[in-house]
Amino acid sequence: MTAVDVGEFQERFRAIRSQVGRVVVGHHDVVEGVLIAVLAGGHVLLEGVPGVGKTLLVKTLARALNLCFSRIQFTPDLMPADVVGTNVLVQDEQGRRTFAFQRGPIFSQIVLADEINRATPKTQSALLEAMQEYAVTVAGVSYPLERPFFVLATQNPIEMEGTYPLPEAQLDRFLFKLRVPYPDAQSVVEILDRTTGAHVPDVEPAADAPTVLAMQDLVREVVAAPHVRRYVARLVEATHPSGPHPARAARRWVRYGSSPRGAQALLLGAKVRALVCGRAHVSVEDVRAVALPALRHRILLNFEAEAEGVDPDDVVRAVLEDTPELAPAPG
Amino acid sequence: MRDAERGAAVALGVGLAAQLGTAVYPYAVRAEWVLAAGFLAFIAVLLASALLRRPSWEAVAAALDRACGLEDRLLTWLSVVRGQTTGRLVDHFLRDAEAVASTVRANAALPLSRPRLRAVAALALASVLWEMAASGITVPGTPAHRVAEVVRREGRRLLAAGQAWEQRWRARGLLEPQRTAQALAATGERLTGPRASAATALRELRAVQEVIEAARRPFQSALQRAGVPEGTEPWMLQPWAAAVDRELSRIASSVDEAQLPPQRAEAIRRVLRALDASAPLPSGAPARRALQEATRRLGSGDTPGAREAARRAQEALRELERLLEAEGALAAQQREAEASSTHIANALQSGADPEAAVERPHTYPAGPRDTTRSSSRAGEDPEAQVWLGPEQGMQPGSGSVRDKLGPVSPRLPHERRPEVLRGQVSEGRVYTAQIVAPAAPARARTPLQRVPVRAVRQVDEALVRDRVPARYRDWVRRYFTGLGGR
Numbered sequence: 001m002t003a004v005d006v007g008e009f010q011e012r013f014r015a016i017r018s019q020v021g022r023v024v025v026g027h028h029d030v031v032e033g034v035l036i037a038v039l040a041g042g043h044v045l046l047e048g049v050p051g052v053g054k055t056l057l058v059k060t061l062a063r064a065l066n067l068c069f070s071r072i073q074f075t076p077d078l079m080p081a082d083v084v085g086t087n088v089l090v091q092d093e094q095g096r097r098t099f100a101f102q103r104g105p106i107f108s109q110i111v112l113a114d115e116i117n118r119a120t121p122k123t124q125s126a127l128l129e130a131m132q133e134y135a136v137t138v139a140g141v142s143y144p145l146e147r148p149f150f151v152l153a154t155q156n157p158i159e160m161e162g163t164y165p166l167p168e169a170q171l172d173r174f175l176f177k178l179r180v181p182y183p184d185a186q187s188v189v190e191i192l193d194r195t196t197g198a199h200v201p202d203v204e205p206a207a208d209a210p211t212v213l214a215m216q217d218l219v220r221e222v223v224a225a226p227h228v229r230r231y232v233a234r235l236v237e238a239t240h241p242s243g244p245h246p247a248r249a250a251r252r253w254v255r256y257g258s259s260p261r262g263a264q265a266l267l268l269g270a271k272v273r274a275l276v277c278g279r280a281h282v283s284v285e286d287v288r289a290v291a292l293p294a295l296r297h298r299i300l301l302n303f304e305a306e307a308e309g310v311d312p313d314d315v316v317r318a319v320l321e322d323t324p325e326l327a328p329a330p331g
Numbered sequence: 332m333r334d335a336e337r338g339a340a341v342a343l344g345v346g347l348a349a350q351l352g353t354a355v356y357p358y359a360v361r362a363e364w365v366l367a368a369g370f371l372a373f374i375a376v377l378l379a380s381a382l383l384r385r386p387s388w389e390a391v392a393a394a395l396d397r398a399c400g401l402e403d404r405l406l407t408w409l410s411v412v413r414g415q416t417t418g419r420l421v422d423h424f425l426r427d428a429e430a431v432a433s434t435v436r437a438n439a440a441l442p443l444s445r446p447r448l449r450a451v452a453a454l455a456l457a458s459v460l461w462e463m464a465a466s467g468i469t470v471p472g473t474p475a476h477r478v479a480e481v482v483r484r485e486g487r488r489l490l491a492a493g494q495a496w497e498q499r500w501r502a503r504g505l506l507e508p509q510r511t512a513q514a515l516a517a518t519g520e521r522l523t524g525p526r527a528s529a530a531t532a533l534r535e536l537r538a539v540q541e542v543i544e545a546a547r548r549p550f551q552s553a554l555q556r557a558g559v560p561e562g563t564e565p566w567m568l569q570p571w572a573a574a575v576d577r578e579l580s581r582i583a584s585s586v587d588e589a590q591l592p593p594q595r596a597e598a599i600r601r602v603l604r605a606l607d608a609s610a611p612l613p614s615g616a617p618a619r620r621a622l623q624e625a626t627r628r629l630g631s632g633d634t635p636g637a638r639e640a641a642r643r644a645q646e647a648l649r650e651l652e653r654l655l656e657a658e659g660a661l662a663a664q665q666r667e668a669e670a671s672s673t674h675i676a677n678a679l680q681s682g683a684d685p686e687a688a689v690e691r692p693h694t695y696p697a698g699p700r701d702t703t704r705s706s707s708r709a710g711e712d713p714e715a716q717v718w719l720g721p722e723q724g725m726q727p728g729s730g731s732v733r734d735k736l737g738p739v740s741p742r743l744p745h746e747r748r749p750e751v752l753r754g755q756v757s758e759g760r761v762y763t764a765q766i767v768a769p770a771a772p773a774r775a776r777t778p779l780q781r782v783p784v785r786a787v788r789q790v791d792e793a794l795v796r797d798r799v800p801a802r803y804r805d806w807v808r809r810y811f812t813g814l815g816g817r
Contacts, residue, residue: 006423221419225403225410227389280420280427283403326393 004214009275012215013039015206019064022201024057025194026187033178033293034061034152036276040268041216042175043131043151045116045166045297052180053191054154055114062110065212066205067148070108074119076162080126084136085143101138106130109146109209113153117163124170127151131173148212168256168300175265176290177297222271223281229267231284231325235291236263238319239299249318253305258298265294284325292316332394336448338376343369343454350461354470357478357679359530362462366455373451399435404428467526481678482532485671486522492667493519500660505653507546508660514542515664522671529679536672543665550658557651558616567787568611569659570812572652575606575622579645582625583638591634600629618647663805 004012013035020031030046034057037044046054055071062069072083085104091097105111106127116124130136131151135144153174155166171177183191194201207215238247239257250257269290270282277286296312305315346365353360386394392405408428410416469476493516500509518539522532559568582599591599603626612619621644628637791808799807 006420218420223407223411223416223418223420223424225407226415227393227406227410228403279402280424281404281407283407285402326389 004211004218006218006275006278006280009215009218010278012207012211013276016061016064019203019206020057020060023060023194023203024053025190026183027053027057027180030178030180031057032276033176033290034058036269036272036290037176037178037293038065038148038150039212039215039272040175040219040265041148042265042268043153043173045171045174045177046152046154046180047157047177048154048180049182050156052182054180055112057180058110058112058152058154060203061152063203064206065110066208067109067212068146069110069112070105071112071114072105073114074116074123076118076120078119078123080123083123083126084130084138087139099139101141101143103143104136106136107143107145109149111149111151113151115156116153117155117165119164121164121167124164124166127153128170128173146209148209148216171297172259172261174297176269176293178293219268219271219275222274224267224271225281227326228270228282228284228287231323232263232266232270232287235266235287235295235319235323236260238323239295239315241302247315247319247322249315249322250299253301253308253310253315254299255302256300258295262295262298265298266290269294288320291320295319332377332380334380335373335377336451339369339373339451340454342372343451343458347454347458347461350458350466353466353475353528354468355473355475357475357529359528361530362458362466365458369451369455401431401435404431467524467528467531478529478675478678479527482527482529482675483523483525485532485674486519486524486527489519489667489671490516490523491519493517493664496660496664503656505657505660507550508657508664511539511543511546511661511664514539515668518668529675532675533672536668536675540665540668540672543661543668547658547661547665550654550661553654554651554658557647557654558612558619559651559655560611560613567784567812568651569655569809571609571611572648572655573813575610575618576645576648576652578602578606579622579641579648583641583645596629600626603629618644618651621647659805666804 016035017031020035021028024031034044034046038061046057048054059069059071072078081104083104084106085102087099088102089097090100111130113127116127130145130149134147134149135142137143151174156163234245236258237243237245239250239254239262240246241251241254241257243257246254246257266287267282270286273286273289274280274282292313295316299312299315301310301312301315304310343365346360346368349358349360350362350365352358388409389406392409393403395401396403396405404424404427407416407424411421411425467479469479493512493514496512497509497516500506500512518535521527521535582603603622607619607622607626610616610619610622614620614623621640625637625640625644628634628640790811794804794808
């Protein structure tokens with residue numbers, strides 16, 4: 001497939017969501033968030049307690065998209081070479097010895113970085129180049145990764161002992177941070193039906209790598225009017241407590257606001273959402289809809305906020321409330 | 332538009348709060364005023380916004396996007412036609428925008444469906460409902476409640492006075508005073524209602540005063556035609572008219588005799604001249620002309636002519652008396668309505684004073700102070716002292732009644748004879764009563780004098796202010812003016 005139009009994008013999106021929904025019970029917002037991030041070409045950080053289906057979601061998504069999938073279980077003794085690969089000494093038939101690059105699990109299209117905060121910062125940093133440059137450099141040689149490439153990382157928010165919280169630079173690489181809540185009682189019943197019976201639901205591929213790439217290309221074509229771009233910029237600016245126009249909540253509770261990557265994430269996410277809604281243009285409402293997952297991990301709260309139990313989501317909501325959709329008239 | 336709606340909502344909210352405040356403080360706020368204020372605020376803010384603000388195209392487009400649910404299509408379209416946005420999907424966007432625009436319903440853009448206008452409508456409705464269902468309700472113990480008590484008290488007073496007058500004038504066959512007395516009683520009845528407010532009461536009283544004023548006008552014209560000078564109060568003529576009527580009856584019976592002794596004729600002429608001289612009417616008045624003619628004819632020995640002239644004078648005087656009676660009745664009713672208006676207005680002014688609603692004697696205007704009593708009030712602020720009235724002090728306008736009147740005048744030694752009176756109240760049964768009637772009239776010891784109009788007016792005002800019950804004021808006035816006539 002070389003090109004996708006708006007209607008086809010919408011249909012394909014629904015098909016992928018439907019396939020994922022055959023396995024993953026509930027979590028509609030999370031599934032939609034992951035799909036939006038994937039189609040925007042970004043990486044996703046999934047945060048949730050163990051057992052709520054984070055890993056299952058990623059694996060199912062890989063099957064629905066018919067992409068190459070690998071899983072890395074992050075542990076404290078995991079080394080960067082375990083992730084990206086390493087040069088190993090090999091001997092050919094003539095007895096000559098040469099170094100050959102042994103690819104690590106990062107060489108895949110959907111990489112599940114499970115419990116990413118359990119690895120050391122050194123190992124976490126091994127993902128940085130891959131996530132940003134879509135390439136891996138080992139011993140001075142750069143190896144490009146196959147596109148599309150997504151890192152879907154998970155982390156457990158309650159077990160803090162023996163973990164290494166992701167540094168801000170690492171967090172900023174994730175397009176969205178999605179919170180996976182506990183399923184409700186009805187969903188749990190359905191989970192029990194699906195997982196404890198004889199029948200195991202199967203997932204049919206609803207797309208493939210070229211389709212995903214074509215969909216990503218279409219996302220970039222979505223019309224974003226100046227007022228939307230300005231709104232995104234003002235939202236990001238409002239998260240900066242020392243900026244020219246900080247929101248009241250940001251001034252009070254935020255130490256560092258969002259980076260320009262936050263603005264990119266907002267607009268890209270909004271573009272995907274517009275296509276999902278069957279529109280070829282972005283509206284302010286699209287931006288507002290993706291503001292929480294795009295900004296919540298990019299806002300660093302100050303001590304006062306931590307002491308008062310303020311959540312970054314509260315700050316983002318307050319920023320949305322304080323920021324007018326249209327720029328105020330000069331003067 | 333949103334600002335205008337907000338302005339209207341604020342104005343209506345304030346108006347409604349003011350309406351609710353009438354349950355506590357005695358002031359008038361009507362639903363029409365509140366609605367008018369809301370409407371004016373809407374127009375004013377709309378005009379101010381239109382004149383002072385120059386909304387950008389983007390602002391207009393954004394407002395329309397919001398109102399019609401266009402999801403920013405208009406704003407985006409604006410950027411596309413300005414060339415600010417390009418790309419492969421622009422054509423698709425334009426087609427989509429065109430398709431959506433064709434399905435937009437015009438009424439979706441109307442502000443009627445917007446919640447703020449619903450708030451405006453709700454406030455307006457609340458204001459009207461308050462006016463219809465709860466206006467006039469007051470919270471006990473508040474100034475508004477005290478004023479409402481004054482209104483009800485005045486209502487009861489007017490109702491009683493109106494009913495009494497209506498009965499009286501029906502018995503006397505005076506239709507106009509009877510009709511206005513009915514109107515006065517009806518007004519009083521409305522004021523006694525539990526939700527009559529001071530503003531309503533003043534409005535009703537103004538209306539009934541206009542009715543009475545209109546009823547008075549023909550009588551005043553007729554009195555003017557009868558030669559009664561303008562500005563003359565009815566009661567000023569009544570004693571004289573009654574005296575002349577009495578005298579003329581005697582004279583008419585006297586001149587029936589064919590031959591009058593010269594002394595008798597001269598005595599009658601003297602009486603007629605005295606009556607003519609004391610008339611408070613101009614010489615051209617019909618009654619007075621007839622009186623003068625009777626005198627002249629009696630002098631020339633024309634007894635039948637004198638009798639005829641006396642009869643005409645008598646008829647003119649009876650007509651005058653009827654007019655005066657009606658005019659006096661109407662004037663008294665008008666004064667009652669005025670007095671009620673004054674009381675209510677005073678209560679409104681002193682609404683915050685808890686004593687205002689207590690029924691008590693009226694205070695009197697400032698006048699000469701009793702210097703003899705100042706020692707007993709030493710230490711008090713002289714300005715704050717209430718002047719208690721003319722019953723105190725030795726100066727004119729002050730002092731006790733006994734001090735002012737002096738020793739009691741001895742009764743004239745005259746025979747009093749019992750009489751039987753028959754009367755009928757309305758259409759009811761005929762009552763008879765035996766009373767000791769007044770003594771037979773004797774010659775007046777004090778010649779009849781013309782009282783200055785200003786003095787008469789002062790007396791009248793004093794009577795209005797004094798604590799004489801309203802329904803008896805007319806009687807009191809007639810009694811005293813009657814004394815003067817004798």
